[in-house]
Amino acid sequence: MSRPSNFPPPFSTAGYVTEPTDPADERIEVGVLVVGAGPAGLACAIRLGQLFEEHPDVAERLGDVPVALLEKGKQPGSHLLSGAVVDPRALRRLFGDRLRMDELPSFGPVPAESVYVLTRSAALPIPPPPPMRNHGNWIFSLSQLGRFLAERAEEAGAMILPETAAQKLLVSHGRVVGVRTGDKGRSREGGELGNFEAGSDIVAKVTVLAEGTQGHLTGVALDRFALHGEDPQVWELGVKEVWKVAKPLDRVIHTMGWPLRTGKRYREFGGSFIYPMGKNMVTIGLVVGLDYRDASLSVHDLLQELKTHPKIRRILAGGERVAWGAKTIPSGGFHSLPSRLHAPGLLLCGDGAGMVNIPRLKGVHYAIESGRLAAEAAFRALQRGETPASALSSYDDAVRDSYIWEDLYEVRNMRQVFGRGFFVGGALASAMTMSKGRVELGKMRAEPDADQPLLVTDRDAGYPAPDGQLTFDKLSSVFASGNKTRDDQPNHIRIERRVPREVAQLWAHMCPAQVYEVGAEEGDGTVLVDVAPSNCVQCGAITAKGGRLTPPEGGSGPEYTLT
Amino acid sequence: MSTLVFLEHHGNELQQGALGVLGKAASLGDGEVGAVIAGEGARALAAEAGTFGAAKVWACEDAEVAQPLPQPRVDVLAQVVEEGGYDTVLFANSVLAADVAAGLAARLDAGLNWDLTDVALRGGDLVGKRPALQDSVYAEVGWTSTPRLALFRAGSFDATAAAGGGQPEIADISASYREHSTAVQLEGQDAEESSGPSIEDADIIVAGGRGLGSSDNFTLAEELAKALGGAVGATRAVVDAGWYPYSAQIGQTGKTVSPKLYVALGVSGAIQHKVGMQSSGTIVAINKDANAPIFEFSDLGVVGDLHEIVPKLTELVRQRRG
Numbered sequence: 109m110s111r112p113s114n115f116p117p118p119f120s121t122a123g124y125v126t127e128p129t130d131p132a133d134e135r136i137e138v139g140v141l142v143v144g145a146g147p148a149g150l151a152c153a154i155r156l157g158q159l160f161e162e163h164p165d166v167a168e169r170l171g172d173v174p175v176a177l178l179e180k181g182k183q184p185g186s187h188l189l190s191g192a193v194v195d196p197r198a199l200r201r202l203f204g205d206r207l208r209m210d211e212l213p214s215f216g217p218v219p220a221e222s223v224y225v226l227t228r229s230a231a232l233p234i235p236p237p238p239p240m241r242n243h244g245n246w247i248f249s250l251s252q253l254g255r256f257l258a259e260r261a262e263e264a265g266a267m268i269l270p271e272t273a274a275q276k277l278l279v280s281h282g283r284v285v286g287v288r289t290g291d292k293g294r295s296r297e298g299g300e301l302g303n304f305e306a307g308s309d310i311v312a313k314v315t316v317l318a319e320g321t322q323g324h325l326t327g328v329a330l331d332r333f334a335l336h337g338e339d340p341q342v343w344e345l346g347v348k349e350v351w352k353v354a355k356p357l358d359r360v361i362h363t364m365g366w367p368l369r370t371g372k373r374y375r376e377f378g379g380s381f382i383y384p385m386g387k388n389m390v391t392i393g394l395v396v397g398l399d400y401r402d403a404s405l406s407v408h409d410l411l412q413e414l415k416t417h418p419k420i421r422r423i424l425a426g427g428e429r430v431a432w433g434a435k436t437i438p439s440g441g442f443h444s445l446p447s448r449l450h451a452p453g454l455l456l457c458g459d460g461a462g463m464v465n466i467p468r469l470k471g472v473h474y475a476i477e478s479g480r481l482a483a484e485a486a487f488r489a490l491q492r493g494e495t496p497a498s499a500l501s502s503y504d505d506a507v508r509d510s511y512i513w514e515d516l517y518e519v520r521n522m523r524q525v526f527g528r529g530f531f532v533g534g535a536l537a538s539a540m541t542m543s544k545g546r547v548e549l550g551k552m553r554a555e556p557d558a559d560q561p562l563l564v565t566d567r568d569a570g571y572p573a574p575d576g577q578l579t580f581d582k583l584s585s586v587f588a589s590g591n592k593t594r595d596d597q598p599n600h601i602r603i604e605r606r607v608p609r610e611v612a613q614l615w616a617h618m619c620p621a622q623v624y625e626v627g628a629e630e631g632d633g634t635v636l637v638d639v640a641p642s643n644c645v646q647c648g649a650i651t652a653k654g655g656r657l658t659p660p661e662g663g664s665g666p667e668y669t670l671t
Numbered sequence: 672m673s674t675l676v677f678l679e680h681h682g683n684e685l686q687q688g689a690l691g692v693l694g695k696a697a698s699l700g701d702g703e704v705g706a707v708i709a710g711e712g713a714r715a716l717a718a719e720a721g722t723f724g725a726a727k728v729w730a731c732e733d734a735e736v737a738q739p740l741p742q743p744r745v746d747v748l749a750q751v752v753e754e755g756g757y758d759t760v761l762f763a764n765s766v767l768a769a770d771v772a773a774g775l776a777a778r779l780d781a782g783l784n785w786d787l788t789d790v791a792l793r794g795g796d797l798v799g800k801r802p803a804l805q806d807s808v809y810a811e812v813g814w815t816s817t818p819r820l821a822l823f824r825a826g827s828f829d830a831t832a833a834a835g836g837g838q839p840e841i842a843d844i845s846a847s848y849r850e851h852s853t854a855v856q857l858e859g860q861d862a863e864e865s866s867g868p869s870i871e872d873a874d875i876i877v878a879g880g881r882g883l884g885s886s887d888n889f890t891l892a893e894e895l896a897k898a899l900g901g902a903v904g905a906t907r908a909v910v911d912a913g914w915y916p917y918s919a920q921i922g923q924t925g926k927t928v929s930p931k932l933y934v935a936l937g938v939s940g941a942i943q944h945k946v947g948m949q950s951s952g953t954i955v956a957i958n959k960d961a962n963a964p965i966f967e968f969s970d971l972g973v974v975g976d977l978h979e980i981v982p983k984l985t986e987l988v989r990q991r992r993g
Contacts, residue, residue: 573962576964581941583943584941587923587941587942587943592924594924595907595910595911595917595920595924595925596917638912640908642911
């Protein structure tokens with residue numbers, strides 16, 4: 109059977125590395141340039157603001173804009189989505205005495221929790237396994253938290269540039285010197301429309317890539333500076349909805365099992381989360397590892413199916429869907445971390461670097477902590493006025509000394525063991541967690557998600573027909589994400605368009621936003637894939653499964669507010 | 672309240688959307704309504720503005736406003752607002768009007784409510800209606816200071832002659848222009864070739880979707896539109912597929928239309944399309960898929976093969992129209 113990786117996209121990261129091209133007097137000069145207004149980038153900007161307040165002399169040397177932050181979404185938070193039951197320790201550390209937890213835009217601490225193994229009609233409660241215990245964690249909308257942190261970052265002196273895509277990495281004499289932003293106002297064919305605006309070179313002393321999952325320039329930098337980890341990165345795809353509900357939910361719920369299949373050959377690793385957002389809202393999401401093999405698997409439609417389970421239908425009864433979104437989660441863990449988190453002039457943070465604890469389904473606190481540590485490393489280098497290649501290496505040391513490293517080491521083989529099938533994998537995973545990682549299972553080989561050979565089943569026949577009340581079609585979901593991307597812009601998705609039918613089917617089913625459709629037969633057993641790029645919510649699944657997502661025009665994509 | 676409406680014109684035609692806003696302003700019945708026409712031939716159009724409810728028309732034919740550029744119009748409007756003592760300025764959305772409205776808001780340090788679909792007087796206060804959350808709810812918006820500026824969504828109001836409309840008072844005005852206002856020159860203007868009315872102004876639209884099957888089959892939609900005297904629209908899917916130009920795209924990321932009659936051929940009715948045409952008068956859908964969402968919001972639904980039905984329909988319309 110075909111593997112998606114046999115049909116690579118017309119794409120090379122080398123095309124996204126350039127020397128500065130704008131004349132020297134037209135470049136925008138900043139001190140520290142942070143790419144991505146997510147928890148990592150915003151924490152970095154906030155911490156830099158704190159340090160500059162204590163040491164105004166360092167800030168002064170950096171010119172008019174000591175800290176700038178680029179965000180490709182309409183505003184900070186527009187592209188943030190998470191099942192955000194957040195471990196609060198990183199936020200506490202970042203703000204210290206400056207802010208109390210109850211001043212954050214949170215839905216409060218986790219009240220209680222339950223874990224169920226689902227079958228089609230039943231739900232068997234099990235005691236929460238250690239990694240799923242959420243006592244002491246706080247419930248957020250990550251999009252709301254992002255908007256809040258962006259206000260704090262601006263108060264701390266950062267200049268935030270929304271609707272600005274970081275398109276190319278500026279490298280001069282082997283050193284990252286900033287980024288080039290994307291053009292705006294190009295037509296589908298690439299021509300200049302009436303509102304055309306060329307991108308700019310933004311040059312910086314230190315560039316911090318905090319782009320989140322599937323970070324575009326992070327991928328470019330990993331290639332350019334040979335920073336790839338021991339194992340390739342792998343991902344999961346999460347799709348979630350926010351519901352207004354008639355009666356409050358009193359607990360955080362996780363489910364395992366149905367509608368995923370447990371057979372080893374399917375490689376379906378994942379589960380759902382359901383939690384309250386205050387008294388009248390509930391979030392429900394389903395996460396599935398992208399190493400799955402069945403070309404007819406659709407996480408979007410499995411989530412629709414999950415909602416028809418009697419247990420879950422009861423929670424949503426009388427309610428209304430108010431938001432929808434999708435995003436990938438890096439899940440390779442410890443062995444997939446980059447070999448180094450810095451390069452000359454460059455630091456890598458958060459999800460972009462793969463800092464996610466998959467059995468706990470948590471990474472927001474690592475993002476915030478790594479952003480804070482990146483700020484301190486950048487500050488130390490700037491304070492000494494150092495520019496040697498090693499100036500930022502203290503960031504790697506700081507991350508290795510932090511709980512990020514300790515936690516990820518503890519669960520280092522978690523994802524790989526699930527390739528042995530759900531029950532064997534589940535038992536091994538529990539053993540690993542309960543022993544705090546002391547059980548040595550031997551490192552298992554991890555394959556890229558796109559290397560999994562495909563199989564085709566008829567499971568798509570079982571997805572529920574959308575009724576517009578409980579279950580929805582993909583285009584309605586895209587609408588609920590707030591996505592109203594300009595249609596007549598260049599296609600930002602790179603795929604091989606002529607592929608075997610099963611690869612086309614894989615992409616069509618996989619994409620939660622209906623970007624891909626199986627098109628015309630080409631006569632030699634292949635089909636042409638039709639692409640509707642403006643549906644794209646930039647979840648990144650295509651990059652995991654054999655294509656490549658690049659940033660579209662700034663301001664495109666979803667406009668999340670509640671996710 | 673003293674209201675001023677910006678009337679945009681191209682050639683010797685006032686824009687329907689702007690006349691609709693003028694009619695709405697006059698129907699509020701609170702004080703006289705003025706209108707501004709700026710550009711070549713402004714004076715000759717003043718009488719027409721009167722029939723839509725303008726009591727006074729400010730006509731500016733300065734060389735600076737000969738080209739359809741926003742900034743000189745900001746100067747004209749700012750001057751008229753001052754001379755005429757207006758406390759409310761209304762615009763119908765267009766590429767030009769949106770720029771002028773934004774520029775005027777900055778010049779006068781005034782509040783601009785945009786994307787409104789309606790406005791009403793309540794206890795002496797002006798209250799705007801604005802769709803929010805992807806048009807799923809309406810928000811009521813107001814102003815905390817004067818002058819109050821408002822930009823209305825295209826197609827919000829029908830352009831109908833106002834009761835009691837008549838010959839307006841005409842004031843010729845010449846504005847003083849700021850240096851930066853005249854710094855931009857228009858290099859050229861291209862008009863897209865089109866036959867028949869534009870879809871924003873058409874009373875009848877025949878829209879084609881993917882159910883047509885191929886770009887060649889758009890002739891079915893074109894023939895029917897021609898017979899009905901209407902314009903042709905398209906869904907995003909077919910524009911994406913290159914079957915029809917983007918200028919005809921109706922929906923969330925295309926144009927918003929509200930014709931009296933909307934005929935949808937092979938249009939599934941995804942919500943992205945619906946929000947661009949849901950305020951149409953009568954919606955007729957022909958689709959072979961009985962489960963297509965469009966049947967949930969059409970007034971007349973025909974489940975069947977459009978390739979058989981549409982040619983016959985076109986023929987019948989032609990016969991009736993003789």
